[in-house]
Amino acid sequence: MKLLRLNYVLGWALVLATLYFIAFKVPPAEKVLGTSYLIFFFHYPSAITCLLFFVISGIASALYLIEPSPGKDRAALAAAEIGILGCTITLVTGSIWAKAAWGHFWVFEDKRLLTVAIMWFVYLGYIALRWSVESPVQRARFAAVFGVIAALTVPLVWYSIRIWGERRHPMSIDLDPEMKFTMRFGAVAFLSLYLAMMSTRMRVARLREESRRIEELLAQRDV
Amino acid sequence: MRQIRALISLVRWDCILELRRLDAVLNMSLFAVFMLWLASFAVSSDKEAQARIGPLIFWIAILFAGTVGLSRAFLVEQAGGVLTGVLTAPVDHGVFYLAKVAATWLYMMVMELFLLGAYVVLFNFTHWERVPFLLGTMAGFTLGYAAVGIVIAGMTAVIRGGEVVLRVLLFPVLVPMVIAILEASESVFPGISLTETQRLSRPLVILIALDTIYLTVGYVLFPKVVEE
Numbered sequence: 001m002k003l004l005r006l007n008y009v010l011g012w013a014l015v016l017a018t019l020y021f022i023a024f025k026v027p028p029a030e031k032v033l034g035t036s037y038l039i040f041f042f043h044y045p046s047a048i049t050c051l052l053f054f055v056i057s058g059i060a061s062a063l064y065l066i067e068p069s070p071g072k073d074r075a076a077l078a079a080a081e082i083g084i085l086g087c088t089i090t091l092v093t094g095s096i097w098a099k100a101a102w103g104h105f106w107v108f109e110d111k112r113l114l115t116v117a118i119m120w121f122v123y124l125g126y127i128a129l130r131w132s133v134e135s136p137v138q139r140a141r142f143a144a145v146f147g148v149i150a151a152l153t154v155p156l157v158w159y160s161i162r163i164w165g166e167r168r169h170p171m172s173i174d175l176d177p178e179m180k181f182t183m184r185f186g187a188v189a190f191l192s193l194y195l196a197m198m199s200t201r202m203r204v205a206r207l208r209e210e211s212r213r214i215e216e217l218l219a220q221r222d223v
Numbered sequence: 224m225r226q227i228r229a230l231i232s233l234v235r236w237d238c239i240l241e242l243r244r245l246d247a248v249l250n251m252s253l254f255a256v257f258m259l260w261l262a263s264f265a266v267s268s269d270k271e272a273q274a275r276i277g278p279l280i281f282w283i284a285i286l287f288a289g290t291v292g293l294s295r296a297f298l299v300e301q302a303g304g305v306l307t308g309v310l311t312a313p314v315d316h317g318v319f320y321l322a323k324v325a326a327t328w329l330y331m332m333v334m335e336l337f338l339l340g341a342y343v344v345l346f347n348f349t350h351w352e353r354v355p356f357l358l359g360t361m362a363g364f365t366l367g368y369a370a371v372g373i374v375i376a377g378m379t380a381v382i383r384g385g386e387v388v389l390r391v392l393l394f395p396v397l398v399p400m401v402i403a404i405l406e407a408s409e410s411v412f413p414g415i416s417l418t419e420t421q422r423l424s425r426p427l428v429i430l431i432a433l434d435t436i437y438l439t440v441g442y443v444l445f446p447k448v449v450e451e
Contacts, residue, residue, distance in 0.1 A: 065447050114402070121395035128391050132382045142378045145444045149371065149396060152436065156399055163429065164402075 011193030036100035045190035050086030058151025078201035111164040233322030255288035316446035370437035
């Protein structure tokens with residue numbers, strides 16, 4: 001519990017430090033994009049961490065299928081939920097930035113935007129599947145199978161620019177050293193905070209399972 | 224060799240059952256053709272809109288009608304307790320999956336041929352030289368559709384509100400394939416010009432790659448779906 005609190009303190013401290021860098025260290029405006037580029041320091045970290053958490057969810061799902069255990073199922077669920085949070089932030093910040101940079105909230109020709117939206121819908125489906133299955137064992141097994149299928153969207157997002165030759169989202173970005181540092185620092189900050197959230201989510205899932213088990217035992221005793 | 228024989232037997236068994244009832248093919252075809260006919264009202268007087276929106280309606284009709292077949296893919300096995308029998312037989316569960324994919328692919332292709340006939344009539348399609356390529360695209364798309372669809376249908380067949388969940392899970396997974404076929408459609412259907420960057424080879428390569436990935440993943444995962 002103490003470690004969890006420490007994780008949160010560290011995560012929030014790093015996020016605050018990122019805000020400090022955005023406010024005082026990086027240039028307030030960029031040559032082409034103006035002040036709107038500042039949203040990039042939230043957009044990039046949330047995008048990169050959401051991909052990472054979806055990979056974690058996919059690996060946990062695959063490991064569950066090899067050797068089932070409740071811990072792996074909880075890890076897959078928690079990582080998917082935190083990934084959805086990151087993906088939502090990515091889509092919202094991306095749309096705001098797109099409006100400022102390209103004049104539209106949604107650009108249909110942009111395949112990276114499209115593939116991120118696909119990934120978001122696929123993982124929402126993953127949650128919908130979990131809600132639909134009543135038996136806990138079957139739920140964990142089906143979720144693990146779909147978790148592996150869902151993880152296939154991660155390389156699709158990563159290589160979308162290479163596959164479809166889209167030029168709106170750049171393959172690599174040439175940034176000032178301060179910008180590059182803030183971008184990477186932001187990614188570490190988001191990662192720390194999300195890891196703390198993931199461990200909380202896993203703990204909540206475990207406590208819920210235990211309370212259900214106790215409820216069942218009490219019901220059996222009453223009968 | 225024994226597994227190949229088992230695969231052929233399972234496909235034949237599925238086809239015989241389907242020929243007796245015409246359940247999946249008939250329902251899918253009626254649904255798809257009706258969708259196309261209904262959508263054709265919107266563009267009936269505008270020839271340019273017909274050429275532009277027609278391919279999209281064609282593929283959307285396939286996308287939706289396919290789920291009608293998928294939701295019935297395990298109906299017979301479950302109703303008669305046949306699934307347990309098949310799964311306890313000395314046949315690899317992966318082979319059972321491949322047989323289901325092959326049968327679903329076959330039914331969907333029949334439905335798509337009916338739909339293509341309706342498309343020719345309703346949307347005045349006269350570019351016959353493009354039909355072989357269109358059939359190839361349809362076959363490729365349907366293979367990927369069936370490969371991933373059977374895994375998801377295997378799960379949703381036994382859960383509450385399964386038919387809705389099937390669509391919620393299946394459609395987002397299929398969107399990359401839809402993008403590929405819409406790109407391919409630019410060279411198949413008239414009215415849309417093929418740009419330099421969107422050449423024919425790219426959507427086909429994407430389609431083949433996705434087919435291979437979905438089939439491999441499905442073959443590995445399906446035994447986990449049906450295990451007791």
